[in-house]
Amino acid sequence: MIAPADLAAIVGTTLVVAAVISGVAVLVLRALRRASILLRLGIVVAAAIASIVGGTIAIAQAMYISGHDFVVLAWVIGVAAVVSLGVAAVLGMGLVRTSRTLRNATRAVGDGHVVAATPQDSGEFSALGQELADISRRLAESREEVRMLDESRRELVAWISHDLRTPLAALRAMAEALEDGIAEDPQRYYRQLRSQCDTLSHLVEDLFELSKIQSSSLQLELGPLSLYDLVSDAVADLSPLAALHSVTLNESQDGDLTVLGDARELSRVVHNLLVNAIEHSPAGTSIHVAVREASASTVVLSVIDEGGGIPEEHLGKVFDAGWRGTTARTPRAGVGSGGAGLGLAIVHGIVAAHDGDVSVENTARGCRFDVSLPRFSRVGQAGAATVPS
Numbered sequence: 186m187i188a189p190a191d192l193a194a195i196v197g198t199t200l201v202v203a204a205v206i207s208g209v210a211v212l213v214l215r216a217l218r219r220a221s222i223l224l225r226l227g228i229v230v231a232a233a234i235a236s237i238v239g240g241t242i243a244i245a246q247a248m249y250i251s252g253h254d255f256v257v258l259a260w261v262i263g264v265a266a267v268v269s270l271g272v273a274a275v276l277g278m279g280l281v282r283t284s285r286t287l288r289n290a291t292r293a294v295g296d297g298h299v300v301a302a303t304p305q306d307s308g309e310f311s312a313l314g315q316e317l318a319d320i321s322r323r324l325a326e327s328r329e330e331v332r333m334l335d336e337s338r339r340e341l342v343a344w345i346s347h348d349l350r351t352p353l354a355a356l357r358a359m360a361e362a363l364e365d366g367i368a369e370d371p372q373r374y375y376r377q378l379r380s381q382c383d384t385l386s387h388l389v390e391d392l393f394e395l396s397k398i399q400s401s402s403l404q405l406e407l408g409p410l411s412l413y414d415l416v417s418d419a420v421a422d423l424s425p426l427a428a429l430h431s432v433t434l435n436e437s438q439d440g441d442l443t444v445l446g447d448a449r450e451l452s453r454v455v456h457n458l459l460v461n462a463i464e465h466s467p468a469g470t471s472i473h474v475a476v477r478e479a480s481a482s483t484v485v486l487s488v489i490d491e492g493g494g495i496p497e498e499h500l501g502k503v504f505d506a507g508w509r510g511t512t513a514r515t516p517r518a519g520v521g522s523g524g525a526g527l528g529l530a531i532v533h534g535i536v537a538a539h540d541g542d543v544s545v546e547n548t549a550r551g552c553r554f555d556v557s558l559p560r561f562s563r564v565g566q567a568g569a570a571t572v573p574s
Contacts, residue, residue, distance in 0.1 A: 199240040206236045222284060223277035230273040234266040283310050290314065294321045297328065337505055348388060352381040391527040394453070395506060398534030405447040405538055409561040412484055413438040413476050415448070419455040420474060423463065431468035434459070439477035442484045443561040450535045451558075457528040458488040458554050465492030466551070479557060486556040494547035503545050504533035532556075 210232035214225055241262060245255050283305050290300045294317060302318035305311040359378055362368040397403040413436075420434050427434050444451070455474075462472045470491035479485045495503065506527055536543045541558040 195244055198243050202239040202243055203236040206232055206239055222280045223274070226273050226277040226280070227270065230269055234262075234269060238262055238266070287313060287317065290317050290321075294324065297325070299325045345388070345392070349385070352384045356381050388527075391531060394531050395527055395534070398531065398538070399506075403450075403534065403538055405450060407445055407447060407539075409443050410446050410448055410451065412442050412444050412451075412486060412558070415452050415455050416474050416476055416486065419452065419459055423456070423459050426460075427463050427472070430463060430466075432463055432466045433471040434474065435471055436474045436476075438475070442476055442478055444484050444539075444558045445561045446539050446558060451539070454532050454535050454556060455486065457532050458486075458556070461528055461554075462488050462490035462492065462552075466490050467492065470550075478560075482560050482562075484558050484560050486558070488554045489548060489551065491551040493551060495545070495552060497547075500545060500547075504529050504543065506530035 210228055213228055217225060217228070241258060245258065286303070286305070287310065293300050299321045300318050302311075302315040305314055356378060359368070359374045359381075363371060363374055368374045394403075416436055416438075420436050424434055459472065459474070466472055472491075473487075473489045475487045475489070477485055477487070533543055536556055536558070539558055541556060543554065543556045545552055545554050547553075
């Protein structure tokens with residue numbers, strides 16, 4: 186047994202030596218805080234070995250260990266120190282390689298590349314590599330989304346510029362003819378001026394509506410609405426336009442179905458869908474509008490036309506702002522929409538604001554648009570809502 190006094194002396198001496206050497210090591214590490222991991226790890230291991238060596242020497246001298254025993258102890262400590270430093274060097278070089286790999290991966294992410302997650306020497310570094318891989322993938326998806334949005338925005342601006350130039354050129358030509366007194370039928374020119382102004386007004390109104398949707402500032406006044414009444418009113422309003430182009434509008438309903446929505450905005454949805462169908466329906470065809478119950482909580486409005494299908498690869502673009510149909514569904518002139526490809530994008534935004542969904546699919550002779558809306562429940566009350574971003 187070691188006497189308490191001797192044990193206290195041993196522990197105290199060892200603590201003093203270790204504290205001094207550790208303090209020096211901390212100062213050195215702070216001075217070399219920008220040095221490599223390998224060097225800093227070597228300093229930590231060297232400080233630990235120095236603490237053991239220093240404490241052993243101090244205790245050996247205080248307890249008068251024989252020279253032979255001290256030499257043996259020194260060899261043991263020396264061999265252990267060399268092995269420890271070798272292990273630390275191997276570990277440090279592994280950390281350096283891992284650091285270099287992660288640094289290269291970070292640089293690749295910054296350059297816009299997608300990096301793959303590779304196993305590293307430790308769980309923490311492996312998790313960091315996986316996070317870098319996930320970040321690179323999300324950044325690539327975001328860049329692609331931004332690119333597509335930018336391309337869509339450029340196309341939209343180009344299309345709208347074209348749609349603005351056409352009526353403006355007509356207005357200018359008719360105004361000059363009236364001003365110069367060369368218009369043979371001034372009243373007809375006045376009617377055409379009014380028509381072109383209406384076209385511009387519709388386009389500006391669509392742009393304003395779309396800007397509210399995209400900026401999440403579309404305010405809804407929600408309340409119980411008869412969806413069939415909205416359909417009947419829209420059919421009545423657009424029947425003369427349909428008849429003008431020899432298109433028949435048919436409607437049907439599955440009971441008196443009530444939804445929770447904004448009357449003005451949902452009327453715009455029905456109107457835009459019907460105008461879109463009339464635009465693409467050849468003479469002598471019909472458009473069917475149906476309201477049915479899909480479930481206890483959902484009501485579906487369907488608009489089915491016979492204007493030819495949409496290529497499958499383009500179905501996902503139908504509700505993009507500015508997208509226009511292919512040759513099979515080229516809209517006819519003078520139907521009544523602005524022609525800027527905003528109508529269906531507005532439909533999608535308004536329906537989304539009502540927590541609903543709108544979809545399109547090809548049928549045997551044309552297209553079918555389905556709008557799903559939440560059915561009115563007495564639990565929900567009228568109020569205001571904002572379109573989600």
